[in-house]
Amino acid sequence: MEVYTRIPDLKSTLSHHRINGRTVGFVPTMGALHEGHLSLVNAAQMLCDVVVVSIFVNPIQFNNPEDLEKYPRTLRADLEKLQAIDCDMVFVPSVEEMYPEPVTETYDFGELDAVMEGPRRPGHFAGVAAVVRRLFEIVEPNKAFFGEKDFQQLAIIRQLVKQLPMDIDIIGCPVVRAKDGLALSSRNMRLSDRGRRIAPQIYATLQNAIPRSHCKSVDEVKRYVIGSLECMQVFDIEYFEIVNDTTLQPISDWSEAQGIVGCIAAWLDGVRLIDVIRFR
Ligand code: PAF
Numbered sequence: 001m002e003v004y005t006r007i008p009d010l011k012s013t014l015s016h017h018r019i020n021g022r023t024v025g026f027v028p029t030m031g032a033l034h035e036g037h038l039s040l041v042n043a044a045q046m047l048c049d050v051v052v053v054s055i056f057v058n059p060i061q062f063n064n065p066e067d068l069e070k071y072p073r074t075l076r077a078d079l080e081k082l083q084a085i086d087c088d089m090v091f092v093p094s095v096e097e098m099y100p101e102p103v104t105e106t107y108d109f110g111e112l113d114a115v116m117e118g119p120r121r122p123g124h125f126a127g128v129a130a131v132v133r134r135l136f137e138i139v140e141p142n143k144a145f146f147g148e149k150d151f152q153q154l155a156i157i158r159q160l161v162k163q164l165p166m167d168i169d170i171i172g173c174p175v176v177r178a179k180d181g182l183a184l185s186s187r188n189m190r191l192s193d194r195g196r197r198i199a200p201q202i203y204a205t206l207q208n209a210i211p212r213s214h215c216k217s218v219d220e221v222k223r224y225v226i227g228s229l230e231c232m233q234v235f236d237i238e239y240f241e242i243v244n245d246t247t248l249q250p251i252s253d254w255s256e257a258q259g260i261v262g263c264i265a266a267w268l269d270g271v272r273l274i275d276v277i278r279f280r
Helices: 007-019 035-047 065-070 075-084 124-139 151-163 186-190 193-198 201-212 218-230
Strands: 002-004 024-029 050-055 089-091 143-147 169-173 236-244 260-268 271-278
Touching: 002 007, 007 024, 007 050, 007 089, 007 124, 024 035, 024 124, 035 050, 035 143, 035 169, 050 075, 050 124, 089 124, 124 151, 143 151, 151 169, 151 260, 186 271, 201 218, 201 260, 201 271, 218 236, 218 260
Parallel strands: 002 089, 024 050, 024 143, 050 089, 143 169
Antiparallel strands: 236 260, 260 271
16 A cells, blocks of 8 residues: 655656546545545445545635644554555645645535534534645546535535536445444544433334324424434534435425435534434
8 A cells, every 4th residue: 555645756656547547536624534434445446446535634624623623643554554554655645735725716616505503613614615626636536435424515515526517427326334333533532421322212213203104294203303412402503404315405396306415513521423314
């Protein structure tokens, strides 16, 4: 496994692969790798000849400085995990390497970032778009792999690629969960033991909402999810929205869209957890 810190070195190796007709798969990450990230690498390995993983804690996508400071950094363990699954290349740039000039570009994602994470994390998706665009320009992958847990991020990246336009296949991969159902996230390691025991209730409640979606209204299902979690008195629910899976706009009737997901953000132990469930 080759580890690169400089853009020209990575680009030169990748152009060599491209000249030899090899397809490039790309998995962008912020490190603190878990099975969810490794499942993206596995998917990339199945579909592409060479796989690049980037590890870069992108400062400009954190709207909260404390969250940036507390974001877990576990580079040595990350590299060991990637080596163990035969990843080909890892790109670990510095902030200066990625942002030699201040970022000035702006994006318009329309209604996609007007909901859920968008208004609650101002600047977050602009920061994600800026880093993903730079990484795509450096790696020039044929396919890039993202987890469906960050459902809104995935929709925005699909939109970004259309806007630029870039000829990159964006592949969404299913949420990977711990045995007890908790969606894997780098933030889970910041939960207390008690928090970690309670956290699976988020997914359990989302799952219980599915059968209700066949006999109750959208509003009733929303109230069920929010009410059940809030009555445990440990979760602070930031939002739970039931949305069209393409436009991400909240629906008020199950007949309004063909693909429907529920997206939640909840605080537990001072840690912000997100999850997603498919209704239709
Ligand atoms: O999902 C993430 O880990 C990050 O938002 C990403 C896509 C690597 C951009 O920094």
